[in-house]
Amino acid sequence: MKNISILSLLAVFVLATSFTFIQPKPWPVPDKNAKIPNPIKADAASVSAGKTLWVQHCSSCHGKTGAGDGSKAAQLKTQPEDFKKPVVQGQSDGSLFYKIAEGRDDMPAFKKKIPDQEDIWNLVNFIRSLKK
Numbered sequence: 001m002k003n004i005s006i007l008s009l010l011a012v013f014v015l016a017t018s019f020t021f022i023q024p025k026p027w028p029v030p031d032k033n034a035k036i037p038n039p040i041k042a043d044a045a046s047v048s049a050g051k052t053l054w055v056q057h058c059s060s061c062h063g064k065t066g067a068g069d070g071s072k073a074a075q076l077k078t079q080p081e082d083f084k085k086p087v088v089q090g091q092s093d094g095s096l097f098y099k100i101a102e103g104r105d106d107m108p109a110f111k112k113k114i115p116d117q118e119d120i121w122n123l124v125n126f127i128r129s130l131k132k
């Protein structure tokens with residue numbers, strides 16, 4: 001009996017660790033953040049402001065066009081998704097804002113480095129422009 005419970009604990013452990021390492025880790029965004037609408041119109045000025053920030057802070061990992069092929073990309077433990085794809089484009093503006101502000105693992109949190117929320121919304125608008 002004792003052996004069985006140790007075995008099942010072991011099985012749970014092995015499953016949990018392989019899930020963590022093999023599966024791409026889902027990145028849940030709290031509902032209230034995901035639903036925040038983008039207050040900044042995605043006009044040429046906003047996209048261009050976002051692009052300037054992108055080149056300064058983001059392209060070293062995410063690449064110029066968001067493909068995930070920046071100069072630092074090879075050193076990352078987690079590979080960023082291609083930002084042109086629906087996995088990223090399908091997320092709400094509020095979700096992208098949250099991920100940029102809060103970060104996770106290799107993705108730095110930018111809420112201190114880019115303290116003006118408007119700038120983060122400009123980045124979201126720039127990311128949307130990568131779709132085409």
Ligand code: HEC
Nearest residue numbers: 057058061076078079080081096099100104105106107123
């Ligand atoms: C040091 C490398 C690095 C830099 C610099 C960086 N990122 Fe990331 N980013 C990552 C990695 C790695 C992930 C994937 C993280 C994960 O899934 O745990 C990621 C994920 C993201 C995501 C979530 C994408 C998804 O699949 O849901 C967004 C949005 C994002 N980054 C935007 C930005 C923006 C905007 C900047 C610049 C302000 C930036 N990143 C700078 C490495 C970086």
